[in-house]
Amino acid sequence: MALAGRRDAPELPDFGILKRLARDQLVYLLEQLPGKKDLFIEADLMSPLDRIANVSILKQHDVDKLYKVETRPAPGASDQFCFLVRPRLRTMRFIADIVNADKMSGRSRKYKIIFSPQKFYACEMVLEEEGVFGDVTCDEWSFYLLPLDEDIISMELPEFFRDYFLEGDHRWINPVARALQLLNSLYGPFGKTYGIGRCAKMSYELWRDLEEESESEGQGRKPEIGHVFLMDRGSVDFGPDVTSSDKSIKVLLNSQDKVFSQIRNEHFSSVFGFLSQKSRNLQAQYDRRRGMDIKQMKDFVSQELKGLKQEHRLLSLHIGACESIMKKKTKQDFQETIKAEHSLLEGFDIRESTSFIEEHIDRQVSPIESLRLMCLLSITENGLVPKDYRSLKTQYLQSYGPEHLLTFHNLKRIGLLTEQSAGETLTAVESKVSKLVTDRAAGKITDAFNSLARKSNFRAISKKLGLIPRLDGEYDLKMPRDMAYVFGGAYVPLSCKIIEQVLERRGWQGLEEVVRLLNGNEFCVSDSTVEDSPACESQRVVLAVFLGGCTFSEIAALRFLGKERGCKFIFLTTAITNSARMMEAMIEAKA
Amino acid sequence: MSRVRADEEEYWHSSKFRAFTFDDEDDELSQLKESKRAVNSLRDIVDDDDDDLERVSWSGEPVGSISWSIKETASGSASSLDGRDSSLQKGSSSYAALPKQASSYSLSSLFKGRNKLPSFQSLSDALTDTGVKSYAPELRRPKAEYKDYSSDWSPKDTVRRMQRGKVCSLERFRSLQDKLVLLDEAVAGHDGNVITAVLIFLKRTLRREILFRELEVRQVALCHLIHFLREMGEQKFLLDLLRFLDRTEEVALSQYREHLNIQDVEKRREFLKGCIGLPFSAEDTSHIQDHYTLLERQIIIEANDRHLETAGQSELFRKYPRKASILNMPLVTTLFYSCFYHYTEAEGMFSSPTNLKKTFKIPDKQYVLTALAARAKLRAWGDVDALLTTKVLQEYVRLVEDVETRLNLATKYKCHDVVIETYRDLKDRIQLTAYKSKVERGSAEEEKIHSILSNVQIRWKN
Helix, strand or coil: HHHCCCCCCCCCCCCCCHHHHHHHHHHHHHCCCCEEEEEECCCCHHHHHHHCCCCHHHHHCEEEEEEEEECCCCCCCCEEEEEEEEHHHHHHHHHHHHHHHHCCCCCCEEEEEEEECCCHHHHHHHHHHHHCCCCCEEEEECCCCCEEEEEECCCCCCCCHHHHHHHCCCCHHHHHHHHHHHHHHHHHHCEEEECCCCHHHHHHHHHHHHHHHCCCCCCCCCCCCEEEEEEECCCCCCCCCCCCCCCCCCCCCCCCHHHCCCCCCCCHHHHHHHHHHHHHHHHHHHHCCCCCCCEEEEEEEHHHHHHHHHHHHHHHHHHHHHHHHHHHCCHHHHHHHHHHHHHHHHCCHHHHHHHHHHHHHCCCCCCCHHHHHHHHHHHHHCEEEEEHHHHHHHHHHHCCCCHHHHHHHHHHHHHHCCCCCCCHHHHHHHHHHHHHHHHHHHHHHHHHHHHHCCCCCCHHHHHHCCCCCCCCCCCCCCCCCCHHHHCCCCCCCCHHHHHHHHHHCCCCCCHHHHHHCCCCEEEEECCCCCCCCCCHHHHHHHEEEEEECCHHHHHHHHHHHHHHHEEEEEEEEECCCHHHHHHHHHHCCCC | HHHHHHHHHHHHHHHCCCCCCCCCCCCCHHHHHHHHHHHHHCCCCCCCCCHHCCCCCCCCCCCCCHHHHHHHCCCHHHHHHCCHHHHHHHCCCCCCCCCCCCCCCCHHHCCCCCCHHHHHHHHHHHHCCCCCCCCCHHHHHCHHHHCCCHHHHHHHHHHHHHHHHCCCCCCCCCCHHHHHHHHHHHHCCCHHHHHHHEEEEHHCCCHHHHHHHHHHCCCCHHHHHHHHHHHHHCCHHHHHHHHCCCHHHHHHHEEEHHHCCCCHHHHHHHHHHHCCCCCHHHHHHHHHHHHCCCCHHHHHHHHHHHHHHCCCCCCHHHHHHCCCCCCCCCHHHHHHHHHHHCCCCCCCCCCCCCHHHHHHHHHHHHHHHHHHHHHHHCCCHHHHHHHHHHHHHHHHHHHHHCCHHHHHHHCCCCHHHHHHHHHHHHHHHHHHHHHHCCCCCCCCHHHHHHHCCCCCCCCCCC
């Protein structure tokens, strides 16, 4: 191993202050409505709220009952209502309904809406239209950044993805710019900012705009973060999601959990070894109590037992989790899915993969899975052959419901699932050939023709950047060689590869072709006031900003890269995502 | 570093609401520097509610120069223009400036930011004689010291102020030229919230056709308006816009989307019927047609089966009560349902699997897969056998080279397709016609025979 060349990774900044700021501001806002009050909380703010405050803090500040937004208040509700919400129009209507119902029944109450992270003008417009403007007071809870782990900060805005990339709405760019401003003021100034993508560029520009007005008090302070890398999620990446798992138990997993902190980045195959080693140690430590005299036993009980018990609890939790993941993994479906994914990535057996997807659909296996595989096929092949597109779509609608017509339309608009335009395929030649040979061979020939005839962006990028590592021999997942280990050695997430390349080159030089294939909008700006010497600690701390979400696979890959290069990555993402969540965001539901 | 952190932590835990000031020459001050810096950075992010003076509704409605407490009690009049309360009436650009009560300093004041607009910054800088860069003291300054510059704000400044969450009057942008400059500035500012706010103003103050015409060349703004209309549920306006833009497919999809909000199945069916004529692509039109037909069938099946179930005469329904209604289920689920409860029904019945197969052109493979699952669930092994036999045998029988043997085997195992195709290849019209009696009435096989017999291109040998 090339351990010798590595430097110790720099320390991470402390993000605990972000939680404290958010909590204190919330407390302040609650106090703005003195006295007993009921609090209505937006469903998707609940879990973020749990991470920074708890019910007793709320109770301390006179919160009496807690409701979920969308539930009607009980008859014995208090005289003051406080709504902690995202700036959404339908939530405004819900609030207006409550206020108007109270008015009708002659009930007088005080109402306060706390918007997080900010208020939208359109929300006030709805309040005005509903005739409750003035009956309610509005405030903003500038809760932009939620540290999820020592190196992950989430904006908890999953809707960013759909709002920006599907609807083309720029409403979340301002919150991103403000989040950057806050981080810059606490941990900056950032020495160098890189970015790619239209959204990344706009966020950067708005952020700089905000910075220019502020007095930049951060200047002269010792920076803790050296580089920033902004990246659009959009169409940039869409890897398979091999490492995902269903969590039926809700546990707060982060680096404070000693066991988890050691296994989280390992490939699944090496986790077992680790866990079993760990449990053997544990057993050995327990066993020591045999043959102890009374005093030794007393010491053991008072000093070590608690720790051991704690470790024991954690271990059994993780072993249980592994079991449940294994159950899913060993299902035949899972293995086949992985196989199909890998074939798609490498671009062989397209025909076979297509019929694999078809079967998935016919058997009504999870609608999200089917969609995901179709999107993967489309991205790797630069769109589906019209014939395949039509037949897969028809079967999909038959299996999962005709209203998915809208889902297909959305996926087409966002570019995740498209149809090759007619001119690009060699249908005529193909049909002649297929008359001469069997179905199977015809499929292969079609593939060959297509790869000749069409230029696939994905293939070009993949080739250019070496996203699919060439395998000589077995890929040893226990001794990862590169970032591809997160996908069992099959694929390096594109986003991570780009970050690696740009940091290595300290810019975009030599990546012109890749940039072109990714639709450009790349930038690289240095802050001249910040010392740009690699010796400086902060120069080895990189803030990776994912606009539209970031996956745990990407996080694991970059953590690996950091370990290799002696640097640390901090992740700022609009939300933690995975392919299933991206697909769900494309599904049309009732208004 | 870590020592500072520890102190800071202690501060944050202990301070709660204890009042303090930055101009205090306290020793604590130095310790608080870090936290203060953090908090100050929040200035902009936090809405300054106390800056009442600057509150002019962005839509131009008077929100006023009066403190929030009054507004709260004014119960709704704040947004009315009835002039009952003249202080709520906004003059063109000047405001009654009520000096605000000096608020006591608390942690809360930390969150109150100073106005950060360049012009304001210099103004306040000039007024601040203490060199200390602290924010709390400014809140004490009577509001009257601020000048109102609203009428001087350029479109760019207006957009900037709005981006920072300030309320801004847009009413003075009256000429089309001014409105468009404002919109373009908003788009250039990259803040969707502001873009939408400007669009709401434009929508209110411009005739549709003019707004549409201008948006046609402003794609980013256009996206925002479409998204806004969709979120507001302003369907009619949205459709008008899409029609104006000639986006016919989107018109169709937007209308079709509405069906998701219709709960009543009869109404939904009627609505879907109306969707068939919408300008979808040819491919989608057939999907919509299928959707309508499917729901139509489901309504019929549901009514019958509910009746059967409540009457309690059908053993199948008694033994396997339905878990849910079949309404609004996908086609494959409906097929499964019908294979489960209505497997043996004649093709003429809407609820029969063969009828579904034919109506919706369900591929053989899909049909067999679903039927197998349903019959296996019922443990109807005979049906499973038959399904497997016909499917698998057919493939094998087809491969038998000797025509005589093939015909015998195919007839014996009722591989209709093979028999029919063999007679066709033998050009034996008599045998083929005779075979009609062996297949079910109205079945796909019968139709196949008919179509072969009526094929004028075949030169029959008899």
